Amino acid sequence: MSQPIPEEESPTRRAIRAAAAQLFPATGYAGTTVRDIAGEAGVDPALVIRHFGGKQALFLETVRLELDHAPVVDGPVETMGEAWIRYVLDPGEDVRRVFLALLRASDAEGIGSALREAHDAGFVQPLLPLLEGADAELRARLAGALVGGLLYALWVVGDEQLLATDPETIVRQYGALLQQLLTPAAP
Structure with a gap:
């Protein structure tokens, strides 16, 4: 798995994250592919890997408990x-x-x-x-x-x-x- 490129939150990265946040809860981890996320975000699948390193890393970042306790x-x-x-x-x-x-x-x-x-x-x-x-x-x-x-x-x-x-x-x-x-x- 490639390492994600550290960067400020770009519009592409935001679009990928938003697509993943919509798809993972709806279709589950196994039912969501990098291509699905890329299609929903309107980007090439390679950009998902480039920005997040892979499906697992994107999933964990997307669904991590960002809850303010x-x-x-x-x-x-x-x-x-x-x-x-x-x-x-x-x-x-x-x-x-x-x-x-x-x-x-x-x-x-x-x-x-x-x-x-x-x-x-x-x-x-x-x-x-x-x-x-x-x-x-x-x-x-x-x-x-x-x-x-x-x-x-x-x-x-x-x-x-x-x-x-x-x-x-x-x-x-x-x-x-x-x-x-x-x-x-x-x-």
């Missing part, structure tokens, strides 16, 4: 459970789009390890400095798994009862579960 982790840890759940349930499509694209591509070579890295960087590492106790890392990992489970139930399984539930009820109840991991009661 600052509003969640900058608040008090005592109310972070509800804040985190409210954040992932935001009616915007970014969290859903990225989650589903990564999940659908998780069996492609190289994507599984990138998923683990994204989970660690996106959920575990931001929590670690905020949690106390010898089991802080385990609780941070469990918190990430708990949030992932909710997203799976909503967007993969399509649990109709959960989807029909008022989001604030989910925020309150699921946020309380998450909060127990973040700030457990003293023994």
Whole structure:
């Protein structure tokens, strides 16, 4: 695989990224080719490789969690459970789009390890400095798994009862579960 050419964000690079951001969630990693992306962007397929180094690198750059966790982790840890759940349930499509694209591509070579890295960087590492106790890392990992489970139930399984539930009820109840991991009661 060739190395991408570092550069400022050119119109061609933006067009390729936009095409990939549209195609990967719609047709999946396996169902999207470099030619598809190039065609959607109106460029030669060689430019996709030149700018991004290959399909995998473009996929990972396109769907990486560019989610700003600052509003969640900058608040008090005592109310972070509800804040985190409210954040992932935001009616915007970014969290859903990225989650589903990564999940659908998780069996492609190289994507599984990138998923683990994204989970660690996106959920575990931001929590670690905020949690106390010898089991802080385990609780941070469990918190990430708990949030992932909710997203799976909503967007993969399509649990109709959960989807029909008022989001604030989910925020309150699921946020309380998450909060127990973040700030457990003293023994």
